[in-house]
Amino acid sequence: MKVAIFAEASEKIGLGHLRRCAVLAEEFMQEGDQVEFLTQTEFANNWLKKNKPNIYPSNLEVTECDLAIIDSYTLTDDDITRIFLTKCHVGFDDLNKKRKIFSMQINPAVSFDPKIQIIDPAFKKAVRKTNRPEVKTILISLGAFSTPENIEKITLQVEKIFPSANIISTPKATKKKSMPELFQEADLVIASGGQTIFELAITGTPTIVLKHVDNQNANINFIRQLKILNFAKNNQELQLALIKLQSQHERNQQTELSRKTFDFKGAKRIVKSIKQRCIKQ
The missing domain is CATH 3.40.50.2000 (Glycogen Phosphorylase B;)
Incomplete structure (x- = not known):
């Protein structure tokens, strides 16, 4: 065929x-x-x-x-x-x-x-069982919305809660490492509401989702219904989600639930x- x-x-x-x-x-x-x-x-x-x-x-x-x-x-x-x-x-x-x-x-x-979620088997190597005690590395992955302005705005909010964290962002970070490798390295990811959120979910990566455009509504509503990731509509909600995920227990709970929801x-x-x-x- x-x-x-x-x-x-x-x-x-x-x-x-x-x-x-x-x-x-x-x-x-x-x-x-x-x-x-x-x-x-x-x-x-x-x-x-x-x-x-x-x-x-x-x-x-x-x-x-x-x-x-x-x-x-x-x-x-x-x-x-x-x-x-x-x-x-x-x-x-x-x-x-x-x-x-x-x-x-x-x-x-x-x-x-x-x-029927389409998830790349390449992410199998990024599936985690648990999380490190401290959040030391944070990945910002906004896809088509990874503009310097958006990255800077989010970085300012992250630094208020995690002043010592190593903050990396796409697409710059993907020049040296693949997305599965970046997921493995990150203790926490801030992502736009596109295809990436399903890859983050199946790997159990603690995640905060931001909406940037209306065609992401279906993905975001779906994930919201499953109650497996965190969401933020504004800076205040982003800070509250960051504070919540300071806890290893909270991150481990998200990892366990989201990892079981999807398969490859x-x-x-x-x-x-x-x-x-x-x-x-």
Whole structure:
């Protein structure tokens, strides 16, 4: 079976769409399927080259395939019909738009189902059983919102509670270490509400989540319902969450609960469901 996958990625959009589609691509490849992975930016290509060298990207252009998976906010229905020559279009639907072009829609956060979260197996090595007694290293990971201004504002709040902590931030920190390695190093993470929060949850990494844009609502509402991470809407709430997580007991409780909520089989379950749907067509 030939599978075409397109995921948007840029400095403005971030890497969440690309990373989850890369995990799906690897799952299809493990099952012996031919995968054509389509991209639009050097930003996406460079990330794949560094982190997923087994995936060779192609430029977004007309392609014939047995099924197409689209993770895009910008491609119109006409674009999808014109580019992906197939009867089975599968789309990520984070905003719950229920687009008719899609034979099947993937919406893990909207469906509130932990069993279909797509989480990269690379994070298995970052799963922790417990936490160190003191918070000495704090990672700020805001994805597309990792601007110097945002990092500085958060750093000022962190330093009020943890004046001696080593504060590191992405994307600068990822030039030397992978995200799983950074999770292992961090005693606490402050993250935006994108794909990263599921990776933080499954690894049991103590986390405070900040919302930066409305399309993160589904992820944040899902995690809130599960009651496994901390959230902050403003500086006051951020400081209260930081104070709470000074306690090793609080951090260990979060680690134990969040680690048990997800597994690394979400991509396998989704691929199975996609094949069942598309084979019927």
